[in-house]
Amino acid sequence: MNTYIWLVRREFWENRAIWVIPLAIGAFMLLCALFGRPDLMVASSAALGRTVGQAFLGAVGATFFAVMSIYAAWYLLDCLYADRKDRSVLFWKSLPISDATTVLSKLATAVIVIPAVYFAAADLTSLLMAFIISVRASSIVGGALWQADLWLQFQVLWLYLILTTAIWYLPVAGYLLVISSWAQRAVTLWSILPPLALILGERWFFGTHVIAHQLGVRLFGFSDVAFNANLASWASAAAADHDAVRTPADIWSFLDFAGFFSSMATWAGAAAGAALIVGAIQLRMRRTEL
Amino acid sequence: MRVIMPALIEARDLTKKYGAHVALDRASFSVGDGRIVGLIGPNGAGKTSALRAILGLTAYEGQLRVLGREPFRDRTALMQDASFIADVAVLPGWLRVDNAVDFVAGVHPRFRRDRAAALLAKTGIAGTRRMRQLSKGMKTQVHLALTMAIDAKLLVLDEPTLGLDILARRAFYDALVNDYMDETRTILITTHQVEEVENLLTDVLFIDKGRIVLDSSLDDIAVRYTAIAVAADQIDAARAQKPFHERRLLGKTVLYYEHPDMAKLAGLGEFHTPSVSDLFVAKLSGAAA
Numbered sequence: 001m002n003t004y005i006w007l008v009r010r011e012f013w014e015n016r017a018i019w020v021i022p023l024a025i026g027a028f029m030l031l032c033a034l035f036g037r038p039d040l041m042v043a044s045s046a047a048l049g050r051t052v053g054q055a056f057l058g059a060v061g062a063t064f065f066a067v068m069s070i071y072a073a074w075y076l077l078d079c080l081y082a083d084r085k086d087r088s089v090l091f092w093k094s095l096p097i098s099d100a101t102t103v104l105s106k107l108a109t110a111v112i113v114i115p116a117v118y119f120a121a122a123d124l125t126s127l128l129m130a131f132i133i134s135v136r137a138s139s140i141v142g143g144a145l146w147q148a149d150l151w152l153q154f155q156v157l158w159l160y161l162i163l164t165t166a167i168w169y170l171p172v173a174g175y176l177l178v179i180s181s182w183a184q185r186a187v188t189l190w191s192i193l194p195p196l197a198l199i200l201g202e203r204w205f206f207g208t209h210v211i212a213h214q215l216g217v218r219l220f221g222f223s224d225v226a227f228n229a230n231l232a233s234w235a236s237a238a239a240a241d242h243d244a245v246r247t248p249a250d251i252w253s254f255l256d257f258a259g260f261f262s263s264m265a266t267w268a269g270a271a272a273g274a275a276l277i278v279g280a281i282q283l284r285m286r287r288t289e290l
Numbered sequence: 291m292r293v294i295m296p297a298l299i300e301a302r303d304l305t306k307k308y309g310a311h312v313a314l315d316r317a318s319f320s321v322g323d324g325r326i327v328g329l330i331g332p333n334g335a336g337k338t339s340a341l342r343a344i345l346g347l348t349a350y351e352g353q354l355r356v357l358g359r360e361p362f363r364d365r366t367a368l369m370q371d372a373s374f375i376a377d378v379a380v381l382p383g384w385l386r387v388d389n390a391v392d393f394v395a396g397v398h399p400r401f402r403r404d405r406a407a408a409l410l411a412k413t414g415i416a417g418t419r420r421m422r423q424l425s426k427g428m429k430t431q432v433h434l435a436l437t438m439a440i441d442a443k444l445l446v447l448d449e450p451t452l453g454l455d456i457l458a459r460r461a462f463y464d465a466l467v468n469d470y471m472d473e474t475r476t477i478l479i480t481t482h483q484v485e486e487v488e489n490l491l492t493d494v495l496f497i498d499k500g501r502i503v504l505d506s507s508l509d510d511i512a513v514r515y516t517a518i519a520v521a522a523d524q525i526d527a528a529r530a531q532k533p534f535h536e537r538r539l540l541g542k543t544v545l546y547y548e549h550p551d552m553a554k555l556a557g558l559g560e561f562h563t564p565s566v567s568d569l570f571v572a573k574l575s576g577a578a579a
Contacts (some may be wrong), residue, residue, distance in 0.1 A: 083382075
């Protein structure tokens with residue numbers, strides 16, 4: 001366990017972007033709150049106030065989550081390749097740390113540590129923004145941003161997203177790690193080429209598009225499996241009837257916890273992801289040069 | 291009671307192929323306790339492949355035991371007792387000197403932090419500096435300080451002074467011999483610059499085209515090999531004793547023999563024990579030189 005903590009710390013030293021990017025996003029948002037026009041947020045009634053509150057938390061959260069997804073993918077693609085590129089892999093391998101531990105520490109950094117950093121940054125940013133806006137704007141706007149139950153619901157949503165995306169996108173993460181421990185150069189290009197070749201090959205030789213479909217489901221089908229209805233309808237339901245989503249517990253009716261964890265696609269993907277991670281570890285054991 | 295220890299490194303028919311290219315061709319050798327062994331060969335002879343196999347960095351064919359373990363399968367356990375400097379340039383540029391010490395102290399049970407601190411203090415390199423800000427010589431000093439602070443039974447050095455100037459090279463080997471080496475340790479060094487290490491070696495392994503062509507202690511070399519410098523009029527008599535290599539030098543010819551009949555060579559010229567570098571050239575270029 002101690003070794004994992006040191007390995008994660010090491011990732012922070014190497015990839016300062018892990019905290020610099022969320023810090024920069026947060027700082028930019030705070031500047032907007034400080035110098036923007038919060039009075040443009042119209043909240044004339046309590047019902048509208050909920051929508052404003054949700055839109056506010058949703059916008060902040062979605063921005064952080066989108067950037068995080070892109071950064072985590074880039075990190076996975078780079079992490080093992082970077083060690084070989086600067087030859088430091090020979091230093092890391094002179095220490096009594098197994099390749100499995102190393103690869104798993106990088107996976108954990110991407111699916112647990114980085115999301116946790118962004119989660120904390122999103123929370124901190126929305127708190128500070130709400131504070132700044134409520135000082136600067138009318139009390140009704142300010143009030144719309146201080147709804148404890150809404151706030152708690154977003155905490156649940158974030159935690160649910162971190163957990164479920166980690167499992168759902170495990171095959172993607174495993175695939176990126178394989179490319180990162182295997183490619184000689186141009187990791188980004190190599191990450192795109194094999195699936196593209198498979199899709200085109202299948203079309204030309206068999207006239208079918210099973211791979212393209214499966215890939216589409218994996219990349220874009222997450223919300224169908226993880227949510228009962230899409231998140232937009234949550235917002236509109238709340239707007240139409242502000243009693244619809246009232247208490248923190250109510251968010252459960254939108255998160256399809258049981259559906260996600262009983263879905264065949266979830267576990268088939270997780271198994272494929274595990275196999276790819278084993279492959280990445282095997283490659284890491286054998287490849288020390290570019 | 292004297293306990294008979296198995297050799298620290300025991301290789302039998304060690305083979306490594308890269309596609310059609312055979313980098314190691316059934317190499318067999320062993321390295322004993324407390325020795326300083328030079329693995330010496332020309333470029334592309336298989337030195338690095340042998341070291342990679344010994345350090346568990348690559349899969350191989352044949353039998354190999356290092357400190358009683360199979361390196362590729364047990365690299366993690368092996369690295370508790372063995373350490374290596376693959377190349378001076380492998381410390382990542384973003385790593386700070388003090389963070390490097392913290393990290394190794396955190397993950398290596400045999401790392402002695404006080405020792406690393408003392409060694410680093412001697413170099414005068416500030417802990418807050420990053421590796422990319424250091425010269426190659428300074429980076430080597432940092433790497434050596436980290437490695438020497440590990441209580442390892444086996445230290446492997448692969449071309450450790452490549453790209454260093456003469457001052458840094460001398461400092462490297464002086465630190466190694468004076469501050470590190472004792473009877474509990476074994477060092478394996480590869481280099482293609484034989485002159486630089488021959489004074490500190492106790493044993494040599496010559497490797498050529500993936501095969502071990504000489505496995506000997508320096509003491510044995512003195513017993514086994516003889517060189518004699520003869521004038522032109524004695525050359526036929528000297529050649530009759532089957533030298534394995536000849537070399538023309540300043541008007542004389544130096545002939546190299548393995549286990550010669552000293553009585554028959556007596557009086558033909560001046561005897562000396564060949565140096566490691568002479569022997570290396572003699573062994574690798576063969577009789578036709």
